[in-house]
Amino acid sequence: MALRLPDLGFGPDGALRRELGGHTAVITIDGTAARLSFEQDGRELRSVPAAVRRDHKDAVKELRDLVKRVGAQLATLVRALEGGFPAGARHAFGWWRDRLVRHPVAGPTVRGLIWEVETAPGAWTAVLPAIGDLPDAPDDAAVRLWHPIGARGGDVRAWRDALVERGVRQPFKQAFREIYRLTPAEEEARTHSTRFAAHLVHYRRLFALFRARGWTSRLLGPWDGGAQDEAARVLAGEWRIRFAHVLAEVGPDDLAGTDRIRFDRRVAGAWRAAPLAEVPPVVFSEAMRDVDLFVSVTSIAADPDWTDDGPALAYWERARFGELDESARTRRDALARVLPRTKIADRCTLDGRFLVVRGELRTYKIHLGSANVLMEPDGAYLCVVSERRPAGRVFVPFEEERLSLILSKAFLLAADEKITDPSIRTQIERGAR
Structure with a gap:
């Protein structure tokens, strides 16, 4: 149902126009959002004209409500498309072409994704509609979303280059999507993974992310049975991932400790434990990607203001x-393509786990996982809270808060001589030579 969007009066060019007196109200689709603007004699105005506000108040309200409605529908569409990854959802080529790619509302979102069309039995052709023509295929040919885990490394790199070179921002991570394969340790363990075990995380944030990503979990707390739980999510209908976690510390900052990951398969209507090697690669990858997200976003290691002592402080320091996880390695790959196109390119170098930024006063090492900052030459920690938006217009091929935060800090520190915030300036000057 999420893929069957109405056109809502939008034209083939993806815009809805309404005449309001001597002005034209225009709603356009910009990626996964809608935007309302006003024109006069073909020229876009900076704000709502006074005459329109005065004489067409109800029409403006209606248009703004439509913008919200379109945004909500596009958000649902994105969730549905991304959610179809583990199941390998397929569509008929003719329907996909006419009702998705060429749809006035859904089109901009769908065209920014890489698709595979079965042009011959067992032969799949990858295409990004935003930058290329659709292949010749019968209307009943199968179409599915391309997933990097099934692609060759050279093809993945080529798609990533194409996105950056053509300025295509995808509605969700696809070409830059993290992939997870079985490790030797997991092959040896057979039934469980400890890849994301032994992390300390902010529990309330973790619990909220469970809900946001479609996982089920009981709330932990200082009550009978509240010490531990397994969050679970069903993928592709027949696979279930279970992520164990325990309550580690109760207080103003409730902390949880992460533990093992297991998989089950639905057999004859019941869940049965499954060896990791039997889990389809895309299901395994998508499941582990979720857990990586939970840990990287909620770990206290990413908290620049952490001051508590004891075991939690030891974990934070360590x-x-x-070492970089898969999310951070993907972030590094994106930065390698984006930074050369920025005005601070000559001040930035990627070095292992860090983005090294040369300022006028100091040189800084921004960790690509936590976004924490060290200063050279003494290795002092710099506590800096920056806007999660890089200065100027910097193209990134996907939206991610940590990537934006790292870029924002890089732009700030590359011009450290212009920093006026006394708390940051004092830290920088204290050990500068």
């Missing part, structure tokens, strides 16, 4: 500049 993990805040630790």
